[in-house]
Amino acid sequence: MTEMTTSGTDLNRLRELNSLSVVRALRGNPPSTVTELAARTGLSRPSTDVMAQGLVADGWATVVEPSGNSTVGRPARRYRFRADAGHVLGVDVGGHKILAIISDLDGTVVHSTRRAVTLDADPTTRLAAMDAVIANCLRGAGMVPDDIWAVTVGVTGPVDTTGRTTLFTPLPGWTSVNPAKHLGARFAAPIVVENDCKLAAAAERWQGVAQDADDIVYLLAGMRTGAGLIIDGTLRRGYGGAAGEIGALRAVRWLDAPSHLQNCPGVPDSVDADNAAAWVFAAAREGDRHARTAVRRYVRDLAVGAAALVLTLDPQIVVVGGGYSRSADILLDPLGRELERLCLRVPEIRASTLGDESVALGALRLALDEVDSRLFGTGLSAPLAPRRQ
Amino acid sequence: MTEMTTSGTDLNRLRELNSLSVVRALRGNPPSTVTELAARTGLSRPSTDVMAQGLVADGWATVVEPSGNSTVGRPARRYRFRADAGHVLGVDVGGHKILAIISDLDGTVVHSTRRAVTLDADPTTRLAAMDAVIANCLRGAGMVPDDIWAVTVGVTGPVDTTGRTTLFTPLPGWTSVNPAKHLGARFAAPIVVENDCKLAAAAERWQGVAQDADDIVYLLAGMRTGAGLIIDGTLRRGYGGAAGEIGALRAVRWLDAPSHLQNCPGVPDSVDADNAAAWVFAAAREGDRHARTAVRRYVRDLAVGAAALVLTLDPQIVVVGGGYSRSADILLDPLGRELERLCLRVPEIRASTLGDESVALGALRLALDEVDSRLFGTGLSAPLAPRRQ
Known part of the structure; x- marks a missing residue:
């Protein structure tokens, strides 16, 4: 350790970046010791320790106490990312079915609900089916809309920059529908609408072949x-x-x-x-x-x-x-x-x-990306659901 | 300014990143004062000053002394990126012509040479023409091969991962040619071979429409x-x-x-x-x-x-x-x-x-990208020509 003089602003930025590094080192890994986290981040062991304790205080991590059956010395405590700090919702509004899936921040599925619709259903019928499937999925997961940190909806046809399928869609009457606006009445979290083929592609790279x-x-x-x-x-x-x-x-x-x-x-x-x-x-x-x-x-x-x-x-x-x-x-x-x-x-x-869940899985992936970019993109705050602007 | 304790490794990394920030703030801008550089980088003024002086010592920047006709106080010195610290070579090996252009690190053209070839020229003839055009271009720029930091050659047909057009090319016999290997006998710098349409696209984004x-x-x-x-x-x-x-x-x-x-x-x-x-x-x-x-x-x-x-x-x-x-x-x-x-x-x-210079200009752009990624990518050393592994 050397003592050096530098500006407080630079160091605050460095600390925030380091805290993000530790979160990234925690996510997708089994519970980890400070030594393991330090190795993964390249940070010093004392800095990593401070960062990990800060993450526990903020609610991003929990301490996994050692089992205590070690015979030599004091066994190291481990830190685990709190994947259940938040949840996301992926919805597939297809020609023949509506499928909703809720997962935690690691993408582990908590609950899913599906219902058949007919290809010729009008927009009002299809939206009502979507609302019912989402309501049932939330109920099944024991959640309310405010527990959801991001929503992605998959639809058929190219989705324009306003989140609508104005160019073309085979779903009757659907060009006039604005699914994000419709869901915005119930969800305060960011809502993304995306084309079904694009979501299926994202699912293949995430969990598929x-x-x-x-x-x-x-x-x-x-x-x-x-x-x-x-x-x-x-x-x-x-x-x-x-x-x-x-x-x-x-x-x-x-x-x-x-x-x-x-x-x-x-x-x-x-x-x-x-x-x-x-x-x-x-x-x-x-x-x-x-x-x-x-x-x-x-x-x-x-x-x-x-x-x-x-x-x-x-x-x-x-x-x-x-x-x-x-x-x-x-x-x-x-x-x-x-x-x-x-x-x-x-x-x-x-x-x-992936069968016929690929679109809904891809929707989950995009919702997780949305959470990641807002919460783990440039800074790190306490775990709170993102809100639309 | 606050005094804080942190590890030397973290600070060295921070200093290197800050030094890179200052180089980036210098490049593509008119000569700049420390105040201007600090505003562009978001670094403190004293840190920026130290970084700028280090860049002069390393040969990346020169000091532009104030003209002295200011009447109030001491006018600020300015720093300028030394674009002539290195040069790159772009070559278009086309069906009907060979065109070579040498530029400095800002992409300013120093010299260019062209020669007509016939579409049916055999590989030996075309390579000899390429060698002659490159030699003349170097001579015209008053340079030797070691003054060139990166070379990009544009050819017709898709370029595979070995830098050859083995899948297809309309140039007779050219599928058997390895231009990077051929030029490697004369140039120690990195040599990239790329498809002509791709280079023309890069040129349009760099200097075109x-x-x-x-x-x-x-x-x-x-x-x-x-x-x-x-x-x-x-x-x-x-x-x-x-x-x-x-x-x-x-x-x-x-x-x-x-x-x-x-x-x-x-x-x-x-x-x-x-x-x-x-x-x-x-x-x-x-x-x-x-x-x-x-x-x-x-x-x-x-x-x-x-x-x-x-x-x-x-x-x-x-x-x-x-x-x-x-x-x-x-x-x-x-x-x-x-x-x-x-x-x-x-x-x-x-x-x-861009007319018929677009491929050679795109080759320059790729050569500059190669220099940038090697010299300004993750760290910063003194200005020396990159060498192939």
Whole structure:
């Protein structure tokens, strides 16, 4: 230790940065001793000790007392990040379902609630279903709206800078809806609205098959075809929120791609439109000639738009998600062959394993990011829910 | 000023960061007083003074003595960043020309040299021309290779992680060339090889028409069609260096787009292939029916690939560069109309004004970035040329 003269302002800034370093060293780790925290932060042991005690006083950390069965000397106390200091809410407002999930600050799910809606539900019906699902999810978690520190809502269609889907959405009447404003009547916390494909991409990198990658093209392969892009580890929205909307270009053939499956000859009348593709995939597996042709044509069209994304971005991996990804066993190989034919360099192709929770999980991730940037971005205050401006 | 006790390591780190802050506050500004530097950095005046004197001692800054014609009190001395402490070299190895430019650390051009080459030149001939142009440029600047702190070479075709164009390049035999290895025999400084469209995009953001934008699609419109992408202020290479290669996808119609101009009926035999498009643009301006049709068809094809990029990335602006951008007066409006038809949200479209120096200028920018990241990235040492590992 050396004694030096410097200005108080500089040192206060340094202390705040160091306190943040200790929080970051605590989060996502098992309970840690001061020695372990000092090693992770590069700070001196005495400084780390002061910072850790300050975090306990502020409510960001708790002390885990030693179990006491050590026989040599006094065992070290450990500090644990208080993930339950706050919670976030992720909501998926889809064509066929509403799904709400509440997690703590570590992303551990506390409660989730879902309800089916019909694709042709009007905005009033869909908003009422969303409100009911959120209310039930809060009740199930034993919480009130003020316990939620950030809300993210996933919707279908590109989300503009006002949080609305004014450019386009397949949900009837939904272009006139402002979900953030609607929820703002009940929640005081920050509310973010985001496109479903983008959220699914974020979920894949957080908890799915893309955790090891920074450059990811996520393909939504289902009754609709869409994309979400992660470049250099960051989810890309585009200047006006419309990144990933390559499917709007007729030349890349996504608009009609699912129709090969929907209109496949031989689908029994008893199978409705929502389940036609699943029937075709099953029939193709069993060697049905029409079904195999339909799958081949679907993959050939899907591959043109996928190739446009791959050639534009040259990603590390392509993740295939959405309803059809349950049939990845017969989709991924032919998709890879088509991309070999169309692209200069073919990335690895993986199937999503997050199922139909991916959008809501991605919404949780964005809500956690919002909390992180407000609470752990530049300074550190006591744990209090952020408030919108 | 308060006296406080803290560890020497923490303070050394703080001092190094503060020294970097002062360098950043000096660069790109007119000679500055300590008061001005303190205001820009947020550091205390005494700390700033110590840092500035240290930078002079290290060779990063010079003192500009007051002119002495002030009548009240002693006029303040000013500090200036020593941009001539080092220099960088940018080289454009194109199909038709080699262009080398040397600049100082502020990017001010010291000397440039160019030489024409033929499109069908073999690799040996093209490398020899490159060597001669670089040697002449150094001589013209009164420098030797060791005066150069970083070299960037622009080439045609996607550049892989080894700095070679193994995937594809229109330059005959060039896939087998390793320009960085070739130049490594003469230069000890870091050598980066990069794709020409990507460098042109970087140049537009640095000194061209895209200085105010962070999300940019650069279109090379010429005898070849290509793209360079800047997302969130960063030039995007892609995982394997092949980002922006949408033109390889036949469905977006870039491969044949220029042929509408090249094969336009009525081009006189006296006009060679390199100048056919310029003739067609001129004829179209004068109302020639065939020429107007050719331009319309060219724009319609160019727009499909451009729309694929716009729909994928949703950029703030599209910059049209390359040889044909000299005819932006008759290209930009119809291109905008096509994009309106094809895209969800149409970005602003601007014509490049950097002419055929854009690739070499972008090479300078990347070389300066290399110097910045090595010298001003995390620490600060005396001004010495970086060396490859």
